Amino acid sequence: DAMVIQNPRYQVTQFGKPVTLSCSQTLNHNVMYWYQQKSSQAPKLLFHYYDKDFNNEADTPDNFQSRRPNTSFCFLDIRSPGLGDAAMYLCATSGQGTQYFGPGTRLLVL
Amino acid sequence: GQQLNQSPQSMFIQEGEDVSMNCTSSSIFNTWLWYKQDPGEGPVLLIALYKAGELTSNGRLTAQFGITRKDSFLNISASIPSDVGIYFCAGQNSGGSNYKLTFGKGTLLTVNP
Numbered sequence: 001d002a003m004v005i006q007n008p009r010y011q012v013t014q015f016g017k018p019v020t021l022s023c024s025q026t027l028n029h030n031v032m033y034w035y036q037q038k039s040s041q042a043p044k045l046l047f048h049y050y051d052k053d054f055n056n057e058a059d060t061p062d063n064f065q066s067r068r069p070n071t072s073f074c075f076l077d078i079r080s081p082g083l084g085d086a087a088m089y090l091c092a093t094s095g096q097g098t099q100y101f102g103p104g105t106r107l108l109v110l
Numbered sequence: 111g112q113q114l115n116q117s118p119q120s121m122f123i124q125e126g127e128d129v130s131m132n133c134t135s136s137s138i139f140n141t142w143l144w145y146k147q148d149p150g151e152g153p154v155l156l157i158a159l160y161k162a163g164e165l166t167s168n169g170r171l172t173a174q175f176g177i178t179r180k181d182s183f184l185n186i187s188a189s190i191p192s193d194v195g196i197y198f199c200a201g202q203n204s205g206g207s208n209y210k211l212t213f214g215k216g217t218l219l220t221v222n223p
Contacts, residue, residue, distance in 0.1 A: 006152075031209055042198060042213035043153070050209075090152050094209050097141060097202060101152035 004102035021076040023091030032074040035090040116214025138179035139201030
């Protein structure tokens, strides 16, 4: 029944050590999104893919990159994590507009 | 840019009570969405509203898309302890490749058994 899957659910990395978060979907949706959510705040959009077209938000730091090798998978790469990048990272997908979220990956930076 | 005002920011109620929360916007949306987020989990879609004036129910939940397209409310009837969580409203204007959501700041609901 899983529709939007995120692995791992918890990720610990070291300051400055590159980390990759994964998202996959079984919905065959053409749009995939990555959000960052910090405690007691709403999700903040980092970027999204419409099919293979990448759309970066203007205020997303260059430290954050994304790859979408095929319809089902999308990756979030953080090149040099800082302490301020510790957060919940949410993947979402949409087909007809309504967004469906995955369970999230909690990132801890030591 | 578009902003959503969601209220109340938090609510503490007794089990069995009804609860209402709402969102207002400075500009119009053509879709309103309500999500619930449990601690450590992603937001789960509760209700999607696509038409101005639309009133939609999902079990004990009822939501309405305001006729002006600038507001929406969510009601929960006969609350139970598992209703605890953060409720987010979100507005959307879909078109082309732009399906961005504008989120409210959330309503933290606590239900006392």
